[in-house]
Amino acid sequence: MFDSLKKKLQNIRSKFASNIEEAAAAQPEPQVAELPAGVEAKEPVPTPAAEPVPSAAEEAVEEGRQKPTFFERVKVLVRDREVLILEKDIEEPLFELEMVLLENDVALPVTDEIIARMRRDLVGRQRKIGASVDDLVVSTLRSALCGVLGEGLDLSRYIREHERPVKILFTGVNGTGKTTTVAKVGHYLQKNGFSVVIGAGDTFRAGAIEQIRTHADRLGIKTIQHQAGADPSAVLFDAVQYAKAHDIDVILADTAGRFHNRANLMNQLEKIRRVMKPDLVVYVDEAVAGNDAVIRADEFNKAVGTDAVVLTKADMDPKGGAAISVAHTVGKPILFLGTGQGYDDIMPFDPRVVVDELLGGEA
Ligand SMILES: Nc1nc2c(ncn2[C@@H]2O[C@H](COP(=O)(O)OP(=O)(O)OP(=O)(O)O)[C@@H](O)[C@H]2O)c(=O)[nH]1
Ligand SMILES: [Mg+2]
Structure with missing residues (x-):
């Protein structure tokens, strides 16, 4: 990395x-x-x-x-x-x-x-x-x-300090790793003692519901899903109701990939926000996209708001520019780095650890 x-x-x-x-x-x-x-x-x-x-x-x-x-x-x-x-x-x-x-x-x-x-x-x-x-x-x-x-954001601590269920909505452009990240974060939270439910909020792309469902089943996490083509707001509303009824600590909401300049899809995201009322909106992009990821993160923040960022594919990124730039540019912390395709390949972003890694050891 x-x-x-x-x-x-x-x-x-x-x-x-x-x-x-x-x-x-x-x-x-x-x-x-x-x-x-x-x-x-x-x-x-x-x-x-x-x-x-x-x-x-x-x-x-x-x-x-x-x-x-x-x-x-x-x-x-x-x-x-x-x-x-x-x-x-x-x-x-x-x-x-x-x-x-x-x-x-x-x-x-x-x-x-x-x-x-x-x-x-x-x-x-x-x-x-x-x-x-x-x-x-x-x-x-x-x-x-x-x-x-900046300071980073410790998700476990955030959840402990907030009223449950904590609702986390994942956003971002196509193919950056949102669905995989939802699964990894679910696994990470389970390992840290939290109960989790996943909302299959990508009802748009063919096969998306099955994809997140397969991950969730492997991890033993309950998925709330509707039919393909259904209103994602309704799916995620149901996920929140389920979490409240079952004392679940965290709801992780997957969404369809979209670009910030696609007005209809951004309006849909806005509706999801109004209905689901997420505690954290997490923007997901690829570290390998470098400056493009930083620019897109900024645009998403301006369009629908962002509370934290996840950078995936850091394992494939020799440069690190996005990881260094995004928090300062967007003014929001990086929550995790994705470091591979496995469920454990996720690293809480502690700025001091990342800087030690950059300045220490042999490259
Ligand atoms: N090497 C590596 N690959 C990753 C990482 N995170 C995700 N991927 C891969 O990236 C590809 C896309 O991941 P998805 O989770 O489907 O991406 P998405 O953003 O949900 O895609 P859409 O729903 O189509 O917008 C998959 O092949 C993942 O295995 C990571 O941290 N490292
Ligand atoms: Mg997806």
């Missing part, structure tokens, strides 16, 4: 680190203040003379400019040394990072945000650094990525 991006990020990490190391090497060792005889310094004590740092304003005057540049010189302690990181020291790796993110389908505004955060955290304030420059780079990259990924 996301192997191409992972590999590229590893290269970028070492570029940042070597550029910062170079900047450190080019700067003088701090001078040690004289101490009274018999007193041993535990750490080098920089004298005032050890900070011959021209202010941004002084530099600007030297260079004939009126105002200091946006990025002022700051001090960063690297391996117990004070090092100045200038914008020029990280300009090149920052540009490379920008290119890598764009090449891997990270949306432009999201790329801009990550770059701005990196710049701000590396150049913009004083930081105490631990054992290595790489730690500094990784922690900066981690917080930049976490910043755009």
Whole structure:
């Protein structure tokens, strides 16, 4: 998963680190203040003379400019040394990072945000650094990525904290994996101790009712279904009634695939919303669709609303751009990643775990 991006990020990490190391090497060792005889310094004590740092304003005057540049010189302690990181020291790796993110389908505004955060955290304030420059780079990259990924959404916790039955409606364009996701989420919730009923809300596509029914039967989940061609609102209304009558914790509603510009199908979805009153509308798209998935998610959110996103086929996606971009673009969390065709191939989306995966281990 996301192997191409992972590999590229590893290269970028070492570029940042070597550029910062170079900047450190080019700067003088701090001078040690004289101490009274018999007193041993535990750490080098920089004298005032050890900070011959021209202010941004002084530099600007030297260079004939009126105002200091946006990025002022700051001090960063690297391996117990004070090092100045200038914008020029990280300009090149920052540009490379920008290119890598764009090449891997990270949306432009999201790329801009990550770059701005990196710049701000590396150049913009004083930081105490631990054992290595790489730690500094990784922690900066981690917080930049976490910043755009947001908090995520823990479905089990959401269900525990809400009135039952919790009604979840799955939407999205054709063939992205909605029905498979409904089955996987049903299985996941059962494993987490919740009772589940599935509403066969795709009455439109031939074979759709049988498809979801087959999954549900395999998993031992009750399906509420009507005839092909029936009104999906009526099916899902019945599913809600069934759940209430049988003390079921969660209703998972499958729907037919549709594009946001098909007015009649979007109206049908709107009617489903009014009748079923879902607690969560979950938009499902493929991670492999990259930027297209991000744009479609945004359009669906504007058209019928979205509370969370599931990205399927992450197992087939070397880039990871959609996973990085969608939450920030749509302003809604990613709930799960689909990671294969089996019922267990679903991963709750914890931004910290995903960022650790991107920044850790071998690609
Ligand atoms: N590799 C992989 N394949 C997946 C994943 N999720 C779904 N699929 C496959 O994608 C194909 C389409 O899945 P469906 O669940 O039928 O998609 P859908 O969105 O319900 O399709 P429509 O109802 O026709 O709109 C199937 O072959 C699934 O096995 C995933 O996470 N990884
Ligand atoms: Mg389907």
